[in-house]
Amino acid sequence: MTVTTLSPIEFFLAAGIVGKAVMLILLAASVWCWLLIVEGIIAVARFRTALSRWHRSETTPLVASVIEAGVKAAALRLPGESTGEARVRIMEAMNRSARSVIAAVEGGLPNLAVIASVSPFVGLLGTVWGIMSSFSAIAAAKDTSLAVVAPGIAEALATTAIGLAAAIPASIGYTRIGASIGAATQTLSSLIEEEALDAVNPSVKHRRLKEVV
DSSP, rough: OOOOOOHHHHHHHHOOOHHHHHHHHHHHHHHHHHHHHHHHHHHHHHHHHHHHHHHHOOOOHHHHHHHHHHHHHOOOOOTTHHHHHHHHHHHHHHHHHHHHHHHHHTTTHHHHHHHHHHHHHHHHHHHHHHHHHHHHHHHTTTTOOHHHHHHHHHHHHHHHHHHHHHHHHHHHHHHHHHHHHHHHHHHHHHHHHHHHHHTTTTTSSSGGGGGOO
């Protein structure tokens, strides 16, 4: 195996079968990572827009199920139920529906965590294999010169670099998108509390849930 440039294609072509397999796996993980990041950014943007419109008393398909759950709970009358109990019941109904919405927004976010945690170890597999190849070449050539060990070391370092290239954006994407979803979820919880409170408050007339009580 001879490597004369730092071109990724040259590294790939010069690598052994195991090294090539590791590089292909990591390349696929990297592409998948960026697709998940783009999907997550779009999902968070849609979620924030839906919450903003809800705050302006507008309904969007994304949160329609949550509002519908609140409407049904507010319309239900239970004998002897206090105002506080009715509010809690409405909130619970809306929160159950909200969990499904949040799960849909998260989408492939857990997969980003998997890529971030697994990619370095897959790269490490290629690293170890490349070092083993170098020692094997030393034994076969009975020579410890740089020309003998360099190809295996280059393959080892290349797989390490590709593993990090997949893991770093996955880790950053998971952290940032997860934080954004967490903040939006807090906003959703606040809106649910407001809607439930207004639904059982006789002095409030403008909320959606109030219209059915």
